[in-house]
Amino acid sequence: LKSNPSNNEEKEAQTQLTKSDELQRLHSQALSAYQKEDYEAAISLLDEILAVCVWDAELRELRAECYIKEGEPSKAISDLKAAAKLKNDNTEAFYKISRIYYQLGDHELSLSEVRECLKLDQDHKQCFSLYKKVKKLNKQIESAEELIREGRYQEAISKYESVTKTEPEVPVYATRAKERICHCLSKNQQATEAIKVCTEVLQLEPTNVNALKDRAEAYLLEDLYEE
DSSP states (O other): OOSOOOHHHHHHHHHHHHHHHHHHHHHHHHHHHHHTTOHHHHHHHHHHHHHHOTTOHHHHHHHHHHHHHTTOHHHHHHHHHHHHHHSTTOHHHHHHHHHHHHHHTOHHHHHHHHHHHHHHOTTOHHHHHHHHHHHHHHHHHHHHHHHHHTTOHHHHHHHHHHHHHHOSSOHHHHHHHHHHHHHHHHHTTOHHHHHHHHHHHHHHOTTOHHHHHHHHHHHHHTTOOOO
């Protein structure tokens, strides 16, 4: 505006300046809403800003935090993936993505993302700690599934019992392990035990198709055709 104050340019500059002031105001409101834990309002304000400031990694990270608090992990992952691309060496974004996948029970994607973090910084304490845990869990699940494919059901049960000890705090892994134990017991013709464990799974997840099928197989072994 100062270097070339023609009418045309002045009008454009004034428009941009007004828009800039408005965005700064929205940014202050978004931060205030976030601090007050009004995450829904913060998301709404950040949506408006990011419609204009598409390449702002920090705003995307802030919106991802809000999505996590609001229980919308897939939207948080989307923002964090964008932030990881927009900001160089964004180990924090990869760490957060890996943690979300881990909490959702997707240990394979979690392992893949935490490896990206360690590629950027092999001494990253949080990422290395998470990497060790996820790698161990991943290996146990892979081994258990290999044993199931080989028909070594009793060994697979032991391996899945180890999974629940490795990760006692994230419920999805305990439920998954129990579902696979129910499958192994049914395949191993341990009908009474299978019915008990499958029923426990179905109390947690009434629409778990695998547990329903495995319990049905166990009922057949016991000649309980109505059930």
